[in-house]
Amino acid sequence: MKKLIKPVLIVIMAILLITLITIIYFRSTEQLMDKNHAKTLVSERYKGELIKLTQSKDDRMFYVVIKDKDKKYSLEIDRKDETIKNVTSQSISKQVAKKQKPKKEKEKQTFITEKRAKQIVMNEVGGTFVDIKKNEKSKPATYTVTQHVDHDEGAMVSVNALNGKVNSVSWFNIERPQTDYNEGNAKKEQYYYEDDDDYDNDDYEDD
Incomplete structure (x- = not known):
């Protein structure tokens, strides 16, 4: 029985190794969306200025931030599927421009008599x-x-x-x-x- 366990373990390890190599191979050969394509996709869907585009640690996603006059959008792009996910928006608080008060005219000096x-x-x-x-x-x-x-x-x-x-x-x-x-x-x-x-x-x- 002990003689059979060792060959079985070797076979299992070989299968796992082959599977891992296959996954790595397919990941390295699959085509993922590049940044230029991502920018084009975003500009077609949203109006405003793209102010941030970063890549996830596993390289599977793009994180994007867009800002227009009233809102700021945060979203994710799946580089494999080329789809937009997890869109959130945030209203931008508008600061009312303060009207500058006209400078007071220099007060006329009044002398004692x-x-x-x-x-x-x-x-x-x-x-x-x-x-x-x-x-x-x-x-x-x-x-x-x-x-x-x-x-x-x-x-x-x-x-x-x-x-x-x-x-x-x-x-x-x-x-x-x-x-x-x-x-x-x-x-x-x-x-x-x-x-x-x-x-x-x-x-x-x-x-």
Whole structure:
């Protein structure tokens, strides 16, 4: 009996080996759909753009993804039968294009009045008003106000023409020559200005 088992096993192994060789042979010789043929098949059946075409590990299938305006399709193609299988679709969410808001026109700059600038300077240093000049080319635009604070001292105050903030104060000395009365007429007073150090708002205190 033992003598018969060994030959039987050999026959069975031979049959299996022949079967395996036959399968491999037929698989290697059978004609399977190529990628170009698959693309043609898809384009005939579906509208849209083919965005993906890959091959399965066993080379029996193509995996395809197609996208049109509204949907994305996923499907499989049997390379042997040349048939389409397992078709699924997915709606594409449309993003509503946001309308760009027109850029706001640059707001027109509104300056404080000269009267307001003079009042700010009066509150800051006191004294008597002498002169005011506006400079719109500076950034920010400014008013420069000259003020005689007392008999010997004056101040030139820079004021922000937009918000009324005092930028700086420069102090100077005033020299008044004696009035010369000739022929009953008084000569006009003359002033000599000597700039002191720049004014620091935080350190300044009213007298």
